[in-house]
Amino acid sequence: MQRRNISNEAGGRADGLLMVSVLFITAFTYIALTTSPVYTGIGVDDRAPVLDGQVWDGNSWSDFSLYDNVDSMWVEGEGGTYYMIEFMDTNCGHCQSAARDEIPPMQTKWLGADATRSMPTNVSVEFLAVSISLWDEDTAGKEYGRDQIEEFRATHNHEFMYMDDQDESNKANWGDFGTPTYFLVAPNGIIKYVNLDAPGGYTVWDAMEDIIPRGE
């Protein structure tokens, strides 16, 4: 019986494919074994996006970059600074009530050398409020500007920094969400909590209790 000869022209191409596959798989395996990329986003276990802007500390406006304050080599158990970041709007009712009722006792508990919550000596917590604008500046009854941010901070006796993001320059990286939205960022820049993903009733303050280590 005569058999069809169908593979005469496959030799060179098959050899080439084999060689290139070996090269590709070798390179890819090396990359896979030596890197461990973390997705940048706003979900839990994502790397927090870049957050840059001018901050008001009660005395002056200065430049601030979250990543200047992050230690990417940090591992659990080491000392470092956790950031509780609140995206808020000075005209938002929920933000105003949180600023008035929730945040003052929490800053007493977590901030500064006299924080009432026990923590290891090399662990600290910072709050950062990021003031965005949910409405247009022209909307009746809604006022924006640095004066509003300074006044809001002073009215509620807050002791932490307020970032001016009313031009929404960080929105492209962080996305579009309502206010107030809370994030807890570990010292290595990884998001450990965001209320958008959290089960009902589990607040950022609960997450801080659970995640931030206690002192002796």
Place this chain on the structure above:
Amino acid sequence: MFHWIPIVFGLVLMSPFGEGLGLKMASRWPSLETTRGRTIGGMMAVMFGGFTVSAHTLWIHNKANEMGSGNFCSADGVWDCSSVIGNSDWNTMPFVGLPWGMVGMLAFALFLWLIISVAKEPAESWVLTHLKIGRNLGILGIGMIFYLIYAEYEIGKLCQYCTTAHVSHVITTFGFFRLSSMYESNEWGVGTSSMSDSAAKDRKSKRGGYVAPITASEEE
């Protein structure tokens, strides 16, 4: 720097200056005696350099995602690959979302397959198809290079690794055009689709096909 070694070697081999180099290495690789062989050999070296630099770029991209920020490659004035590869607005292919390093690895792997196949069987009927695919993908890639140069302009920094891959790609595209022009000329050196090469014909005839049975009387 490591990536430039095969690229420069390949470029020299492809150029008229590569004839002497090719003849010196012809005892190990006889095909380097011909212009076609040197062009293909040079292209392989250039593509290998392009592949390794693309892999390096992907490694930097992943490392930047792993570490969050920082310098993963040397920066000197306008040359700052961290600012380019670490820029989340520009460091992936639009619509597809693949890191540019991965795109480069895939492209150079495909180019390598096309050219290794041609090198192994230069007289086969599909050679012209491979050269056309290489040429057209080369032109498409040059379009992407312009996009990436625009990205570097927008960022205000140049990425040395990306530029190395771009140079490698341009040389590769030039090589495919050169091989295409050689294909129908005497420079190709072996039969084209008409299979004039007797050795190739002979090899083919031995590979298979019908073999008439021999009867007992014939054997005697």
